[in-house]
Amino acid sequence: DGGITQSPKYLFRKEGQNVTLSCEQNLNHDAMYWYRQDPGQGLRLIYYSQIVNDFQKGDIAEGYSVSREKKESFPLTVTSAQKNPTAFYLCASTAYGTMKELFFGEGSRLTVL
């Protein structure tokens, strides 16, 4: 079945460590996105990529980094510079050139100890 796979589902890290969240899609979508979700704050855009080897900062990119070496993959690294990294992270993709009808993965919950 086609879809978006995020891993790991749950991740714990110590302060000062970098962690990488995986996002893979087999929908043949060109555009991929990373969102952060905190209780009561809705979804906030971290980074997005509309084509391979190109990506753009979203509203809250500080402390995060991404790469887009393959169409299917868009990993997110949460660096030690991110001051409040504990959150639920969602990866999404769309077949459209603009942001609409996003399909989401199941999310990754990161907890900093």
Next chain:
Amino acid sequence: GQQLNQSPQSMFIQEGEDVSMNCTSSSIFNTWLWYKQEPGEGPVLLIALYKAGELTSNGRLTAQFGITRKDSFLNISASIPSDVGIYFCAGQDAGNNRKLIWGLGTSLAVNP
């Protein structure tokens, strides 16, 4: 950043009741999307709307793109326990189709 005004923030209803929620924006939108998110999962697209006045159904769900292009509503008829979750609206500003603006969600609880 820009946000949509989504209301109500939460609802607690009895099974079988109808539900209505809405979103409003300060600017004109060219797309309205309604998503449902269950605990620990990613949002799932329920209905997409692209034209002012458009009324679209998906089973017991009906959504409309407001005539002014600044609002949208979602109705759920004859609610059932599996309707529980958080419903999000999202819209694309007509002046900036590079971004999707999100509401803060309506949390729905259904008492069997």
